[in-house]
Amino acid sequence: MRLSLLSYALLGLLEQQPSSGYDLRKIFVQTPMWSYSDSPGAIYPALARLEKSGLIRGRVEASAGLRRRKVFRLTSAGTVELKKWLGKPVSREEVIRGMEELMLRFAFTERVLGSAAATQFLKDLEKALQSYVPTLREFLETQNEALPISGRLALESGIRGYESQLGWAKYAIAMYAERNKGGTSS
Amino acid sequence: MRLSLLSYALLGLLEQQPSSGYDLRKIFVQTPMWSYSDSPGAIYPALARLEKSGLIRGRVEASAGLRRRKVFRLTSAGTVELKKWLGKPVSREEVIRGMEELMLRFAFTERVLGSAAATQFLKDLEKALQSYVPTLREFLETQNEALPISGRLALESGIRGYESQLGWAKYAIAMYAERNKGGTSS
DNA sequence: CGATACATGTAAGAAGTTACATGATTGT
DNA sequence: ACAATCATGTAACTTCTTACATGTATCG
Numbered sequence: 001m002r003l004s005l006l007s008y009a010l011l012g013l014l015e016q017q018p019s020s021g022y023d024l025r026k027i028f029v030q031t032p033m034w035s036y037s038d039s040p041g042a043i044y045p046a047l048a049r050l051e052k053s054g055l056i057r058g059r060v061e062a063s064a065g066l067r068r069r070k071v072f073r074l075t076s077a078g079t080v081e082l083k084k085w086l087g088k089p090v091s092r093e094e095v096i097r098g099m100e101e102l103m104l105r106f107a108f109t110e111r112v113l114g115s116a117a118a119t120q121f122l123k124d125l126e127k128a129l130q131s132y133v134p135t136l137r138e139f140l141e142t143q144n145e146a147l148p149i150s151g152r153l154a155l156e157s158g159i160r161g162y163e164s165q166l167g168w169a170k171y172a173i174a175m176y177a178e179r180n181k182g183g184t185s186s
Numbered sequence: 187m188r189l190s191l192l193s194y195a196l197l198g199l200l201e202q203q204p205s206s207g208y209d210l211r212k213i214f215v216q217t218p219m220w221s222y223s224d225s226p227g228a229i230y231p232a233l234a235r236l237e238k239s240g241l242i243r244g245r246v247e248a249s250a251g252l253r254r255r256k257v258f259r260l261t262s263a264g265t266v267e268l269k270k271w272l273g274k275p276v277s278r279e280e281v282i283r284g285m286e287e288l289m290l291r292f293a294f295t296e297r298v299l300g301s302a303a304a305t306q307f308l309k310d311l312e313k314a315l316q317s318y319v320p321t322l323r324e325f326l327e328t329q330n331e332a333l334p335i336s337g338r339l340a341l342e343s344g345i346r347g348y349e350s351q352l353g354w355a356k357y358a359i360a361m362y363a364e365r366n367k368g369g370t371s372s
Numbered sequence: 373c374g375a376t377a378c379a380t381g382t383a384a385g386a387a388g389t390t391a392c393a394t395g396a397t398t399g400t
Numbered sequence: 401a402c403a404a405t406c407a408t409g410t411a412a413c414t415t416c417t418t419a420c421a422t423g424t425a426t427c428g
């Protein structure tokens with residue numbers, strides 16, 4: 001089962017708390033999560049698809065006045081699917097495919113799989129980036145002559161982006177190590 | 187006229203040199219430009235759309251043996267459209283919408299609009315980022331209590347990405363300043 | 373009463389994905 | 401003869417975008 005990033009984002013948010021489409025949309029509009037799409041024309045159909053495939057279930061709740069709200073919850077199948085997605089290995093290939101999906105996964109990992117899994121995620125990410133960045137640097141150097149200055153710079157920008165992620169991963173690992181000095185996971 | 191990023195990428199590459207769909211696809215497959223899609227099912231239809239709207243024109247060239255190649259060139263309307271896109275102001279809104287389009291534009295700007303325009307692009311980008319990053323930092327700090335550690339970290343990662351772009355913009359400005367000590371623009 | 377916030381949706385169209393189809397030429 | 405590479409495309413499907421439609425309740 002392959003879902004869009006938006007669908008996974010919805011699944012992850014619903015795991016945190018049952019919500020209506022309107023509630024969910026507010027989150028997308030008000031936080032940097034807007035990048036997964038904030039339009040009702042994407043969110044409502046995505047919820048309908050998730051319900052049709054049995055990952056969530058909506059129930060109309062006639063709360064205090066107002067129009068009827070349809071509140072969605074994860075089903076057990078939905079929880080399974082979410083865990084399966086979050087548990088996928090963090091490989092170099094995943095990094096190449098794009099950081100967006102990985103960061104979305106990270107945002108939900110601790111809550112759903114526990115802080116040991118979150119730490120593992122970060123370590124795998126660190127390793128993948130450490131292997132990928134030199135490849136890009138090498139590409140830049142071998143193509144150096146062939147590229148115009150703007151091409152070189154555009155590539156440099158991408159590489160710096162990955163390096164920045166690498167720095168962040170180390171920082172995040174340190175944060176978890178710090179916090180877990182006393183407590184245990186999950 | 188609104189085109190997809192892939193279409194603009196094709197336009198920009200064709201401005202650099204007339205190419206067949208196959209040539210173009212090789213570029214997408216072999217360089218980090220793959221992120222704009224590397225599948226023939228995207229590239230050929232995109233070229234057909236561009237031709238239909240008069241921005242490029244393809245001519246079958248029966249070169250040495252092999253199957254017929256259809257080589258595309260920008261039309262004057264295509265050049266106009268490309269310049270219009272490249273010339274759009276670099277605003278905070280553009281930054282929020284996403285760095286991908288901006289970096290693609292930068293990669294073509296110098297060649298098409300000259301190095302003065304490229305420098306201006308970088309200065310505008312620097313300004314936009316300098317205004318945007320503190321907004322995000324502020325959001326992070328005000329939400330600090332409400333967010334779980336993984337949420338905070340995910341946001342921190344995004345912010346660092348923008349900071350990295352800011353650092354790059356300064357670096358790129360310095361590179362241009364260095365190079366232009368003797369020569370003039372365009 | 374009219375504007376605004378709450379709340380859910382649909383319709384038309386654009387553009388991407390994967391997978392397949394087709395065909396010419398070159399190397400083994 | 402067969403596989404690999406060159407080269408162009410199509411078909412089915414998925415999902416997003418923009419714009420619109422609909423309706424309730426509250427506030428000034």
